[in-house]
Amino acid sequence: MYPAGFKGRAQRLTDIDVARVGRVIRLGEDEVRAVMEVETLGGGFDKQGRPKNLFEPHRFWIELGAGPKRTAAAEQGLAYPKWGARPYPAESYTRLALAMRIDTSAALRSCSWGLGQILGSNHKAAGYPTVGDMVAAFCDSEQAQLAAMIAFIEAEGLDDDLRRHDWSGFARGYNGPGYATHGYHTRLRDAYAKWQAIPDVLEPSYPKIGRGSRNAAVTVAQSRLLALGFDPRGVDGIFGSDTDAATRAFQKSVGLKDDGIIGPLTWAALIKEMDT
Structure with a gap:
């Protein structure tokens, strides 16, 4: 259950969280940050450390149904x-x-919550069995809020719209048919353009590498592979046959295409596995 006063640990998001969580479903940092900025200016907590919240009376009307509670x-x-x-x-x-x-569950389900302003009634699409579970996680960290936003985007089939930069298609699915009234699609487009001009966290520190690469990124990858039990037979910054084999074995273990190329998806998986 959510903490008293909706005040939990309120842990803030780090830049690497944005890169890691988004790339799990092949979304770039700029697309993810654009959605976050338009929804909540990029922050999931208010000044009191509570998840940003928008109570929507028309949703409460629907959640309560006809009867004395609605009255x-x-x-x-x-x-x-x-x-x-x-x-x-x-x-x-x-x-x-x-x-x-009047009704605790209906009230929580009638609010939009956190970084992605996920409607409480969409808790299952966001990865939570109950709205209380979702709110409790959102009180804990912005990372949980971001992961729920990404889960919801994927569950609703909107990730392809973001990858194509179909701002109208995404806005329609994420905010409903009235999105154009508030220029939601144009604000997304503009936010994306802004973030495009800012270097990504995973680049150039985490470039695409493969057999024949020789740089510091290879050393980082080799260290992570070794720590996860996939021995590259040396941490020397040289992407040779042993590092290739270790990479393929790791990719296969996490359900990725075992092509021996460490690109965005494999970097994201390496970072995720090290954090768990």
């Missing part, structure tokens, strides 16, 4: 049938607390 919520201005009927206040947790007095 009570409507009387308090916490539920109404159509989005945009009234302006949202700057702070959502006050309304969330009132809504939770």
